[in-house]
Amino acid sequence: MISSAHRLNSKLTAALLTGLVFATFVFAIGFGVSEVNHQAVWQCVIASCEKSIYQTILYDIRLPRVLLGFLAGFGLAISGALMQNVTRNPLADPYLFGIVAGAGLGATLASLLPQSIHFVSLPLAAFIGALAAVTLVLAVIANNNWRRVEHLLLAGVAVSFLLSSITSFTLYMGEAFASNRVIFWLMGSLARADTTALLWIFPVILIATIIAFSLARQLDALLLSDESARTLGVKVARLRIIVLVICAASTAVIVSYCGGIGFVGLMIPHIVRSYVGITTGKLLIGSGLLGGCFLVWVDVLARTALDGQEIPIGVITSAMGSVFFLLLMRKM
Numbered sequence: 001m002i003s004s005a006h007r008l009n010s011k012l013t014a015a016l017l018t019g020l021v022f023a024t025f026v027f028a029i030g031f032g033v034s035e036v037n038h039q040a041v042w043q044c045v046i047a048s049c050e051k052s053i054y055q056t057i058l059y060d061i062r063l064p065r066v067l068l069g070f071l072a073g074f075g076l077a078i079s080g081a082l083m084q085n086v087t088r089n090p091l092a093d094p095y096l097f098g099i100v101a102g103a104g105l106g107a108t109l110a111s112l113l114p115q116s117i118h119f120v121s122l123p124l125a126a127f128i129g130a131l132a133a134v135t136l137v138l139a140v141i142a143n144n145n146w147r148r149v150e151h152l153l154l155a156g157v158a159v160s161f162l163l164s165s166i167t168s169f170t171l172y173m174g175e176a177f178a179s180n181r182v183i184f185w186l187m188g189s190l191a192r193a194d195t196t197a198l199l200w201i202f203p204v205i206l207i208a209t210i211i212a213f214s215l216a217r218q219l220d221a222l223l224l225s226d227e228s229a230r231t232l233g234v235k236v237a238r239l240r241i242i243v244l245v246i247c248a249a250s251t252a253v254i255v256s257y258c259g260g261i262g263f264v265g266l267m268i269p270h271i272v273r274s275y276v277g278i279t280t281g282k283l284l285i286g287s288g289l290l291g292g293c294f295l296v297w298v299d300v301l302a303r304t305a306l307d308g309q310e311i312p313i314g315v316i317t318s319a320m321g322s323v324f325f326l327l328l329m330r331k332m
Contacts, residue, residue, distance in 0.1 A: 010282075013275050017289045024070070024293040029062050031300045061193075068193040068201065069299045070292035072254045073264055075205040077291020079247040080265020081272075081283050082212055085219050086243045087152050090270065090328070094251040095262035095321075097156035101163040102133025103248075103255035104186055108167050111182050112174045123200050126256035130248035133159050138241070188259040188314025190299050197257040204253045208246040209284070215239065216280040223278060261314045263321020264291055270328065 030041045040054055049055040076094060083092040094100050106129020110122050133156075140155040167186070171179040212219075218239055221229040226236050254261070272286035295313070302311040 010276070013286065017286060020293050021070075021289055024296050025066060028066050028069075028296045028300050029058070031304055032057070032062055064195065064198060065190050065193040065299065066296055068197055068258070069190050069296040071198070071201050071205055072190070072258045072261065072292075073268075073295025074288040074292040075201070075208070075250040075254050076261060076264040076295070077268040077287040078209060078212060078284050079250050080291075081269035081280075081287040082219070082243050082247055083265065084269055085223060085278070085280055085283070086240050088223060089153050091266065091325075092153055092156075093263065093266035094247060095260075095265065096153065096160065098133040098137060098159035098163060099130045099156075099248050099251045100255055100260050100262060101160040101167070102136075103127070103130040103252040104260050105129045105163045105167045105170070106132070106252070107256045108170055108182050108186070111185075112170065112178055123253045123256040127249055127252035129163070130252040130255070131245070133163060134244045134248050136162075138244070184312065185259045186314070187312030188261040188317070189302075189310070189312055190258055191310070192257050201253050201257060204249055208250045209288070211242070211246050212284055213281060215242065216284070219243070219280040259312070259314060261295070262318045263324065264295060264317055267321055267324045268294060270324075 040049070041058060043049065044054055044058050049058070079099075080093045083094065083097060084090055086092075103126040106125040106127070107122055109129075110125035136159045137152060137155045140158070141151045171182060174182075218229070218234045221232045221234050222236065222239065229236050229239075268291040269283060269287045272290055273283060276282040276286045295317075298313050298316050302313045302316055305311055
């Protein structure tokens, strides 16, 4: 009876998530500052666009933006889920762990240095920065040999503040116009959505997801304890390093095109975990789909809340995430 109810609940959750993804792509693409409403979008899809400009707005601006938002939310959410499971810490998140700060520093340096503003250097610089953040965190806890995994988060917060301060100093010393542009970009935005961004982000997120699913059973074993995982043949230290590297890669490529978007990896896995449980495979699927939809709608809110202005999505997610974080702390 319990098993039947569990299967029904799982099927219902899967159906709801599938419906949410479908509704997100159908309706979110109809929001924007231009006159292309849902009716015009539907006409473009089933027949032909009333005006040629409608086709340009739909396929060159709105659709890439929705796709980029979904991919970014998907990647940040599964990164958060992986980090929470691999560290057994419900507060782990790429933003709090220092990965976003490291990627932001790398991308900032690439943006401000002459002759390096092109589509190759930005993701690469962001990845190097994110990898540097992970290396610093691992170096801090190396002496205790993973005996106190909770120190990972504390080290991550410290590294995040350190790298953020270096970024601020770099911007302060940089040219005023370029620094202002980078400051706005670091707040998070999907305004750079285009084919290049999608071609960079999609393969990285896809490869990271495939690797994560291949490690799902080992991650499930790690949820019990390090000792239990070792008895099952899991190489715990290597597993954690692999997971942190793929989280760094995913976060870096997202930050390089979308800026600093915080707390998605903290909030979404917690919400999904209460419905699908802690099993890594289900958690990753649920977190990715819900995270993608969440960021798409945050972007819609950012573009439509104020007339003629766009609110940085990082500001919205940070505000929501801070409240969520405080509520979570009260329950712990």
